[in-house]
Amino acid sequence: MEIEVPDEIREDYDRFEQEELEDARASESARAAERKNRKDRKRGKSRRRQSRPQVSLMFDLSDLEPVEEHPVKDFLQEVTKEMGLDLDFQVKVGKNFVHVDISGKDTGTIIGKRGQTLDSIQYLAGLVVNKDSEEYIRVVLDAENYRAKREQTLIDLANRLAGKVERTERSITLEPMNPYERKVIHATLQNHPRVKTRSEGKDPYRRVIIELK
Numbered sequence: 001m002e003i004e005v006p007d008e009i010r011e012d013y014d015r016f017e018q019e020e021l022e023d024a025r026a027s028e029s030a031r032a033a034e035r036k037n038r039k040d041r042k043r044g045k046s047r048r049r050q051s052r053p054q055v056s057l058m059f060d061l062s063d064l065e066p067v068e069e070h071p072v073k074d075f076l077q078e079v080t081k082e083m084g085l086d087l088d089f090q091v092k093v094g095k096n097f098v099h100v101d102i103s104g105k106d107t108g109t110i111i112g113k114r115g116q117t118l119d120s121i122q123y124l125a126g127l128v129v130n131k132d133s134e135e136y137i138r139v140v141l142d143a144e145n146y147r148a149k150r151e152q153t154l155i156d157l158a159n160r161l162a163g164k165v166e167r168t169e170r171s172i173t174l175e176p177m178n179p180y181e182r183k184v185i186h187a188t189l190q191n192h193p194r195v196k197t198r199s200e201g202k203d204p205y206r207r208v209i210i211e212l213k
Helices: 007-042 071-082 105-110 113-132 146-168 179-189
Strands: 064-068 089-092 097-103 137-144 194-201 207-212
Touching: 007 089, 007 146, 071 089, 071 113, 097 113, 097 194, 105 113, 105 137, 113 137, 113 146, 137 146, 146 179, 146 207, 179 194, 179 207
Parallel strands: 097 137
Antiparallel strands: 064 089, 089 097, 194 207
């Protein structure tokens, strides 16, 4: 039976599908790299190596301009006040992009376990800024450089688990991750000579699987 999506949340569904498409493209890039590696092995050119990404997937903030007033800042101030948190917000904006750096004594609370609280508030902030926008505007919240630290943690995790898959010759299913975090895993292992990645399931329970080629 086809489910009708209400008009007021249709845009959210469309953006979700866009994230899924990006994740699928990352998986396809991994499969393309796999095909290339197979050809290289046949030519005797394949070498075992650590497969860390050459370029970070973190966002380039160098072209963003700081602003004092912004709807996202107003939203965050209201929400965190209701939560009883003492935080400051530095907002920078660019073309279809908003970055908020959060500081203060309660940053640990706003980050939450494995960034879940930060991700949830980031999602809501995205809804606020896109409510009356004709073009999609991406919103990224960060606190105590959490995003970069999390990315490096995921890179280390991907390489460690890839080694385990090689040793045990058994696939490993990771915990559910958001589209960005899944993309980090795909990108980290896309050139690995012996393992490949794919995603299974539906958000918020979609997971990356690492397995032998």
